[in-house]
Amino acid sequence: MIKGLFRISPGFEDVMPAEYKELVTTGPYGREVGVSDLGTFKELIEEHPLCAGCAESLALRLILASLPNPEDTVIVGSTGCSSLAFSQVAVHNIHSLFGNQNAVATGLKRALRLRFPDKVKDVLVIAGDGATVDIGLDMVMQSWFRRELITTIMLDNEVYANTGGQESGMSPQGAVLNMAPLGKKFPKVALPEIAREAGCVYVATISPDLPRRLGKVVRRAILVAREIGPSYVQIFCPCPTNFKFRSAEVLQKIRERQKEGTFQVREYVSPEAEAYLAGLEGAKQREEQ
Amino acid sequence: MTTQQVVAPEYLFFEAERERQFMTGSEAVAEAVKRANIDMAISYPITPQSESMHLVGDLYAKGYLKEYFRGESEFAVMAAVAGAAMGGVRVFTATGGPGTLRAFEMFPTWAGARLPIVCAFLTRAVNAPLSIQPDTLEMAFMLDTGILMFHAENAQDLYDMVLKAFVVAEQTDVHIPVGVFADGFFVTHTREQVAVAPADLKLPPYNPYYAPVPVMDMENVPVRQMRDPFVMKSNFISYAAHASWQQEILAAQERARKHVRRYLGDLLDTEHAEAPVLVMAAGTAVSQSREAVAAARREGLEVGLVKLKSLRPFPREEVRVLARQARALIVPEFNRVGWLSREIKSVVEDTTKVIDGPRVFGGMTMPPELILAQIRRCYA
Amino acid sequence: MRNSKTFIRMSGLGGQGVVTAAHILGVAAVKSGLKCTVNPFFGAEKRLAPTESYVRIAAEDIWERGEVLFPNIILIFHPHVITLGKCYTMPFFAGLQQGGKIIINADRPLDLREEELARLRGLDAEVYYVPATQVAVEAGGTALSTNIAILGALLAVEELVSQEAIRDAIAERFGGGKFVASGTTAVLDDVLKSKFDRLAQLIEKNMAVVAAAGGSVSQYHFGV
Amino acid sequence: MSTKIITPVAEFAELLPQEYKDLVAHGPYNERRSVRDLGTFKEIVDEHPHCAGCGVALAIRLLAAALPSPADTLIVGTPGCSFFALVQAALNYSNTAFGNQNAVASGLKRMLQIRFPHIHKDVVVVAGDGGIADIGLDLTLHSWFRREKITTIMLDNEVYANTGGQESGMSRQGKVLNMAPQGKRFPKIPVFELAKVSGCVYGARVTVASPHRVGRAVRNAILLAREFGSTYVQIYTPCPTNMKFSPDQTLKVARKAEKDHYTHEEFMSAEAAAYLARLKAESKEMRE
Amino acid sequence: MAASEYRVLPGPEGYLPPAAASMGVELPQRGEALVEGRVVPEEEAMLRIAERLLAARNPVFFPGPTILWAWKEGAAEKARAVLGLMEAVGARAIPMPDYRPKYPMINPAVEINPNHPNLTIWHNRIDVGVFVGVHCHYANVALKIIRGGTDCYTIALCGEMGHEDAMITLRDVDVAKLERLTEVARALATARLLRVEGSGAGG
Amino acid sequence: MAGLQREVDPEYLFSGVPRRQVFITGSEAVAEAVKRANADMAIAYPITPQSESMHLVGDLFAQGYLKDYYRGENEFAVMAAVHGASLGGGRVFTATSGPGTLRAMEMFPVWAGSRQPIVCAFMCRGVSLPPSIQPENIEMAMLLDTGMLMFHAEDAQDLYDLILRAFVIAEQPDVHLPAGVFVDGFFVTHTRSAVALPPDDLKLPAYDPRRAPVPTFDMETPPIRIVRDPLLNKSNFISYSANASWHQEIVAAAERARKHIRRYMGGLLEVEDPYAKIFLAASGTAVSQSREALKVLRSEGIRAGLIKIKSVRPFPTEEIVAATAHAELIVVPEFNIGGWLAREIKAAIDNNRRVVGGPRLFGGMTMPTELIVNEVRNALDWSGAKRPDLRAGI
Structure with a gap:
């Protein structure tokens, strides 16, 4: 972001709505803030229309709080619940179509690299499980094969939630959902494993149950995608509406699944990415000391 | 790579001396x-x-483009x-037939997102049965996608139209995609012989900040900006916003008319427009018609030719005026459905003047003799 | 409806250089100040599949494109086009205009059926044969120059363009990276180029083929 | 199939073209044939228009000879070089839109299961690398995720050959091809490894340099697909035309690849292995 | 082509009025402007704008992102010029800081949004509204909706090629043009004042 | 069950x-x-x-x-x-x-x-x-x-x-x-x-x-050597004409459907008040809206008929020509911006100045009866100076 992009023209300060004034004075652009600073700065996401208790909304809030450089981040989304909040997000973001997010991100990333060769522009894909693993799988994987320098985040609520609760490739085997009236016939697609085979240098599974860890994972995923290669983060976001549990039970649900072993927090870092991150994180630690 | 100099479009199109090459x-x-x-192309x-x-x-390998790769479908x-265009660069791509249909959902999306992408559609038959041969059926599907559609008659047109398409597409009051069909x-x-401008000249670069919509680069306002939002809540105001948005795309097509006139000469070309019988065609059918018209005139038959260059926007007033004084309009086409004659019929007042065909498809050549026979019938 | 235009159909088998011959003739015509369009007809076919290519040459503008349905010259690159029907334009002289010419790559006159001869006579057609492949091997050192031999025969029968123009066209075709062909044709180009040490040799040999072929054309004499 | 459909009506038997008479008399429908028997029976692939030395044509001939029951085999393909021979095959063959083969096969297999619940109808996808790994990857992987009982065979010539030699996802890194004028920027897509993590019960990577291995892999894959789910065979089929080597070098190129980047590999689930062992024991028993 | 007879007038025109461009209204050439769908010299349009604004009961400017933010060279200068014009005609500003559809509702007292501009116009009873600094696409989307559902007289001061769906549009509006418009407005205001005073003196 | x-x-x-x-x-x-x-x-x-x-x-x-x-x-x-x-x-x-x-x-x-x-x-x-x-x-x-x-x-x-x-x-x-x-x-x-x-x-x-006109793909139906969707793409006239003939067969099959549509659907369209001079012609939901509009028009003393198009392909060309033979005004309300139905009807009948394409609603907007009524009223006072075909909206 160019300097001054976020300065109100003199004379218009008074008429600017409050939320914008807050973004200008206490927003996260150009500042070192993270998940642990939530509550001390104006967040990038404004009020949104997601259901109460929605784990995706929680994940989104955490992701947005973890962006290493929100002032130079462009997000590509896809149709589904996750996109409903995006028009309220204070970074440039693209919706486009259902499933084409990684192809759009490919073109965008390359275009921004052409136009701003001396700047890092982080291109981040945030989409649901249907968009990532079903309808958009080819484009997701090909962006990995091509080693596009983008980060792909899946908000995995294990269901097509926005269209009314249909089984997706990420639904657990046996789950009875719309369009799987006799229960899902095949296991959850092993996308983290696929991501690794397909060329991602950083792969992690996480949930909003562990906010700081999530923040770190997102940050690492974005950093490695600047230099080393594509990264993939799968965030488990159980859906109270379609799986019919109370919205207050979301985090409990995550813990139950963790206990069952059907959701695990994992991280894979390629040796090259490991070295790169160690360099960055070491430098940061030294700085702090 | 030749070192290129940026020149005004008008100079490149109309003034720079051209060299004829066989290509x-x-x-x-x-x-x-x-x-x-062009900054970028994807294939x-x-x-x-x-x-x-x-x-x-x-x-690209020679340095004329900055980025190029093969996509997966x-x-x-x-x-x-689309992503590249939203990022603010000038992009080009091409496809044809089944490829057009595979990507179909993207075309209304380009138009709706106000992206000045230029795509060459090198038309062919669509399955089934499988054929790689020429056929313009895919154009029928594209008519209501919101993109501008130019139809090249030959390689010369293709060269000119691709270049001019960028200039028309990128006008601030237009800023929608252009398909150049051949x-x-x-x-x-x-x-065949094509006259081209010197290779050391090029168009001015695209400036994304003249666009009627913000570029997605976090370098321009507003920062809270989604391309493109859900205008889909279940309430009247959001329906109205969606409708107004659609009208705006149609309006952008309308505004393109003056730019098409300026750069392409007009939306259509005529020869002997005063003749009572007119052959009205687009694309290769124009070339076949030229031969037939020339032969008919040698026989003393008064017949004229109308070449439709722009199909979107459609030259409806121009066609209507031409049709008023004509006795018959012959519409030869390279497709089975006759979409061009349907378009023409829907704008002329007396549809009985419109003679469908000849129509050939599936790769068949259209012998000028077929058109000539149709002309003779009009005088029989 | 035609006027002083030469419409040529070339029929042969995939890999014989039918498309390339059309290209060279077309370039030569343009270099001679004539108007020309060249139309290869091109499917998803491979070597030895029937292939056709079309050239239109005239002093005035030529607009129509696509197949030449009514040729006044037909070039047959392989006897199988006629003897085995390795062609989808049947019979091989379909559409030939009155007084048209046919040149066949054959060592000796092919046995044509009586009704075919009768129709050719009816058209007042001139039919020629030339051992093009043999000439190509002998004068050019490779059967890949068969197409050039056919062009040599064509010039001997009808001087559409000069030999010099053909030489320039060959030089342009094989000299630079400019030519755009379908993938397979491009590959064959490389094979052909690999048979000669340098471009000058390739041109020289091919011009020898043109000359030799011109001297090897014979006309059929079918009695009335 | 019922042998009736290749039993000519007696009155018309003489009218049939020779190749059909051969098929009726010496075709592979009634008794088991394999790659080893090539030359002793009328093959189901007739003459085809592939280039000389075409690795794809060779692989098709081998796999056609290896089908465990050609009489009940249906092949689904996709546009590309592979269809030149397959359209001549004496079994039902379909190709429609580029890349949709595994979805078509899924629907077809399920419908045949409905209509012929007591017959194994082998639905086999035979397609090129572009069709499977690029444009059709989503549909390929999803048929595996769903454990469709179909066999997918990739004829990998490492290029879009039929459209004139463009780089494909399966092309090797660095290779200069059309649409990759500066060389391919990324490695071959690891489809074989993806098959492992996407639910295939059997996978084999082979080259046309080892015909018997191709035959075994195809047969295993089809037999296992009947019982357990998706199976995958990836066959290296070098392309002399686009890779610009002499047509007589195809096997040499394949042999070299087998040592180099195309080593033979096979995986199978435990139950698949047990099943194959049982089949082997049974056939041994029968022979004894 | 014959000039369109379609008139771009304040609404409410109806449920879904057509885009003026689709009715044959064309954007002005350089040096020209559109008043109610007709091409006029720019000076004339400036005068009409000044008249409208000065006669308005509640004139409101809708400054958009490109002048609300001092994001590029010249933006703040242009903003200052707009503020000068507002002052000259006695108008206030309600900003359009972005284009996202805000649901369930915006606060119509403090902002306007291109997807549902009428909420702000109705709420504030705006009789003359001026678009400035809004990206053309979003201005056009909003202008049609306003014409459909309100009686607000719309004016578009466009940095690019203008807007057919505004009742008056200027094109290529830069600081100089804004200052010229301000002058016109001031002169007109003075003249009116004089006229009022003059008539007072006479009566 | x-x-x-x-x-x-x-x-x-x-x-x-x-x-x-x-x-x-x-x-x-x-x-x-x-x-x-x-x-x-x-x-x-x-x-x-x-x-x-x-x-x-x-x-x-x-x-x-x-x-x-x-x-x-x-x-x-x-x-x-x-x-x-x-x-x-x-x-x-x-x-x-x-x-x-x-x-x-x-x-x-x-x-x-x-x-x-x-x-x-x-x-x-x-x-x-x-x-x-x-x-x-x-x-x-x-x-x-x-x-x-x-x-x-x-x-x-x-x-x-x-x-x-x-x-x-x-x-x-x-x-x-x-x-x-x-x-x-x-x-x-x-x-x-x-x-x-x-x-x-x-x-x-x-x-x-x-009974299908093409063999079923099951290895139980002769011929066994069958390609569904063959490659009619050799570069030669014979294969072009085969391809063309195949396309004609698809068109012909749709033509043959007409008699079955008449039998099972009672016709490709339905006409109400066939002798009216004014018609509303529509398909889908626009028909229901038109029915309401007709009531209003009739209550105002304007006699209007209704053409409900049920089959869009095959298109009831002859039926529409017959139904509108004496019509003076045909108003075509639609739920899309392109106006494809009006285009079809204009292309099907002669003197298509009689056709008014509109109202057109889209983006989810409902089509109030009043809009259709207004379209008819406006068309009746139409002076010739307006260009109704240009109108994307009302």
């Missing part, structure tokens, strides 16, 4: 791209388009091109 | 048996049709406003009415899988909508070209961009030339009836083409209305693949 339509595409100051193979995008790849390519093989693989 | 159904003649199921009225949504009407259609298989992919229909079809599968059903990975894959299933010789059903239709676009001409009697319900909605899930039928404009039969349902009753009839018409050996049953999303899919249904223990006779 295929595919090469004409590349000659246009070479002078278009996917499909006959009869592949050669064009190979040559664009060669231009036509849908993905059209999506990636009949596969009949144009792409036919070698 | 499913096992207790008995096969009856289509005629009996359609009109020979008493019906009972139920109050259901359009989505439920789809399921009621599929329940009685004796379909073998259905494949689903979620998209609003289609999802509910395919959920209910899934429930029918769970209850045994269908033999297979699954969720595919995207619309293109679903349409390809349905294509495969139909090759295999069974009766298949699917549904989609708006962007889904466009995502799968390439498959529709493939179905037609492969002569497959697939029935697909299209719950029409806006296509991108901007995204909208709301009703409008611009996607129909894009499908007009795919070779499919296209029927446009006015309401839930039509939707029920047309789906069942679509199977019967599509499967005629002389037709054997896919049929799209189109309906305006939400306005029909989510609207509850009275629908008359025959008993649910009856179903259509099973599909007999042996």
Whole structure:
């Protein structure tokens, strides 16, 4: 972001709505803030229309709080619940179509690299499980094969939630959902494993149950995608509406699944990415000391 | 790579001295791209388009473009091109037939997102049955996607239209995609003489900040900006916003008329427009018609020719005026459904003047004799 | 409806250089100040599949494109086009205009059926044969120059363009990276180029083929 | 199939073209044939228009000879070089839109299961690398995720050959091809490894340099697909035309690849292995 | 082509009025402007704008992102010029800081949004509204909706090629043009004042 | 439950048996049709406003009415899988909508070209961009030339009836083409209305693949050497003309469908008050809106008739020419910006100055009766100076 992009023209300060004034004075652009600073700065996401208790909304809030450089981040989304909040997000973001997010991100990333060769522009894909693993799988994987320098985040609520609760490739085997009236016939697609085979240098599974860890994972995923290669983060976001549990039970649900072993927090870092991150994180630690 | 100098579009199109070269339509595409100051192109193979995008790849290797790659499918390519355009660069791609249909959902999306992408559609038959041969059926599907549609008669047109398409598409009051259509093989693989401007000239670069919508680069306002939002809540105001948005795309097509007139000469060309019998065609059918018209006139039959260059926007007033004084309009086409004659009938007042056909398809050549026979029947 | 235009149909088998011959002739015509369009007809076919290519040459503008349905010259690159029907334009002289010419790559006159001869006579057609492949091997050192031999025969029968123009066209075709062909044709180009040490040799040999072929053309004499 | 459909009506038997008479008399429908028997029976693939030395044509001939029951085999393909021979095959063959083969096969297999619940109808996808790994990857992987009982065979010539030699996802890194004028920027797509993590019960990577291995892999894959789910065979089929080597070098190129980047590999689930062992024991028993 | 007879007038025109461009209204050439769908010299349009604004009961400017933010060279200068014009005609500003559809509702007292501009116009009873600094696409989307559902007289001061769906549009509006418009407005205001005073003196 | 159904003649199921009225949504009407259609298989992919229909079809599968059903990975894959299933010789059903239709676009001409009697319900909605899930039928404009039969349902009753009839018409050996049953999303899919249904223990006779004009793809039907969708793409005249002839056959098959449409659907269109000088001509939900407008017009003393177009492909060209022979004004209200129906009608009749294309509503907007009435009133005072055909809106 160019300097001054976020300065109100003199004379218009008074008429600017409050939320914008807050973004200008206490927003996260150009500042070192993270998940642990939530509550001390104006967040990038404004009020949104997601259901109460929605784990995706929680994940989104955490992701947005973890962006290493929100002032130079462009997000590509896809149709589904996750996109409903995006028009309220204070970074440039693209919706486009259902499933084409990684192809759009490919073109965008390359275009921004052409136009701003001396700047890092982080291109981040945030989409649901249907968009990532079903309808958009080819484009997701090909962006990995091509080693596009983008980060792909899946908000995995294990269901097509926005269209009314249909089984997706990420639904657990046996789950009875719309369009799987006799229960899902095949296991959850092993996308983290696929991501690794397909060329991602950083792969992690996480949930909003562990906010700081999530923040770190997102940050690492974005950093490695600047230099080393594509990264993939799968965030488990159980859906109270379609799986019919109370919205207050979301985090409990995550813990139950963790206990069952059907959701695990994992991280894979390629040796090259490991070295790169160690360099960055070491430098940061030294700085702090 | 030749060092190129940026010149005004008008100079490149109308003033710079041209050299005639013997080339295929595919090469004409590349000659246009070479002078278009394009940042990026994305390709996917499909006959009869592949050669064009190979040559664009060669231009990239020589440094005329800054980025180029092969995508994984036509849908993905059209999506990636959209992403690039949203990022503020000038982009080009090409496809044809089944590729057009595979990517179909992206075309209304390009238009709705106000992206000035230029895509060459090197048309071919669509399955089933499988055929790689020329046929313009895909154009029928594209008429209501919101994109501008120019139809090239030959390699010369293809060269000119691809270049001019960028200039028309990028006007602030237009800023919607342009499809430049040319009949596969009949144009792409036919070698003929094409007059091209010097290779050391190129169009001015695209400036994304003149766009009627913000570029997605976090370098311009507003920062809270989604391309493009859900205007889909269940309430009247959001329906009205959606409707107004759609009208705006249609309005952008309307505004393109004056730019098409300026750069392409007009939306249609005429020869002997005063004749009582007119052959009205687009694309390769125009070339076949020229032969038939010339032969008919040698026989003393008074017949004229109307070449439709822009199909979107459609030259409806121009066609209506021409039809008023004509006795018969013959519409030869390279497709089974006759979409052009349907378009013409829907704008002329007396549809009985419109004579459908000849129509050939599936790769068949249209012998000028068929058109000539139709002309003779009008005088029988 | 035609006027002083030469419409040529070339029929042969995939790999014989039918498309390339059309290209060279077309370039030569343009270099001679004539108007020309060249139309290869091109499917998803491979070597030895029937292939056709079309050239239109005239002093005035030529607009129509696509197949030449009514040729006044037909070039047959392989006897199988006629003897085995390796062609989809049947019979091989379909559409030939009155007084048209046919040149066949054959060592000796092919046995044509009586009704075919009758129709050719009816058209007042001139039919020629030339051992093009043999000439190509003998004068050019490779059967890949068969197409050039056919062009040599054509010039001997009808001087559409000069030998010099053909030489320039060959030089342009094989000299630079400019030519755009379908993938397979491009590959064959490389094979052909690999048979000669340098471009000058390739041109020289091929011009020898043109000359030799011109001297090897014979006309059929079918009695009335 | 019922042998009736290749039993000519007696009155018309003489009218049939020779190749059909051969098929009726010496075709592979009634008794088991394999790659080893090539030359002793009328093959189901007739003459085809592939280039000389075409690795794809060779692989098709081998796999056609290896089908465990050609009489009940249906092949689904996709546009590309592979269809030149397959359209001549004496079994039902379909190709429609580029890349949709595994979805078509899924629907077809399920419908045949409905209509012929007591017959194994082998639905086999035979397609090129572009069709499977690029444009059709989503549909390929999803048929595996769903454990469709179909066999997918990739004829990998490492290029879009039919459209004139463009780089494909399966092309090797660095290779200069059309649409990759500066060389391919990324490695071959690891489809074989993806098959492992996407639910295939059997996978084999082979080259046309080892015909018997191709035959075994195809047979295993089809037999296992009947019982357990998706199976995958990836065959290296070098392309002399686009890779510009002499047509007589195809096997040499394949042999070299087998040592180099195309080593033979096979995986199978435990139950698949047990099943194959049982089949082997049974056939041994029968022979004894 | 014959000039369109379609008139771009304040609404409410109806449920879904057509885009003026689709009715044959064309954007002005350089040096020209559109008043109610007709091409006029720019000076004339400036005068009409000044008249409208000065006669308005509640004139409101809708400054958009490109002048609300000092994001590029010249933006703050242009903003200052707009503020000068507002002052000259006695108008206030309600900003359009972005284009996202805000649901369930915006606060119509403090902002306007292109997807549902009428909420702000109705709420504030705006009789003359001026678009400035809004990206053309979003201005056009909003202008049609306003014409459909309100009686607000719309004016578009466009940095690019203008807007057919505004009742008056200027094109290529830069600081100089804004200052010229301000002058016109001031002169007109003075003249009116004089006229009022003059008539007072006479009566 | 499913096992207790008995096969009856289509005629009996359609009109020979008493019906009972139920109050259901359009989505439920789809399921009621599929329940009685004796379909073998259905494949689903979620998209609003289609999802509910395919959920209910899934429930029918769970209850045994269908033999297979699954969720595919995207619309293109679903349409390809349905294509495969139909090759295999069974009766298949699917549904989609708006962007889904466009995502799968390439498959529709493939179905037609492969002569497959697939029935697909299209719950029409806006296509991108901007995204909208709301009703409008611009996607129909894009499908007009795919070779499919296209029927446009006015309401839930039509939707029920047309789906069942679509199977019967599509499967005629002389037709054997896919049929799209189109309906305006939400306005029909989510609207509850009275629908008359025959008993649910009856179903259509099973599909007999042996009567198809192309061999079934099952290695049980000669010839064994069969390619569905062959490559008619050799570079030669013979293969071009074969390709052309094949295309003509698709067009011809749609022509042959006319008589079956007349038989099972009672005609390609319906005309009310055939001697009126003014007509409202419409299809889909616009017909219902027009019915209301007619009442208003009549109450004002303006006599107007109604032309309801049920079959869009084949298009009732002759019927419209006949129905409008004496008409002086034909107003065509539509739910899309392109005005494809007006274009079709203008191209079909002579002196098309009589045709006024409008009102046109889109983006989810409802079409108030008043707009249609106004369109008629304005047209009656039309001076000739206006250009109504240019008008995208009212």
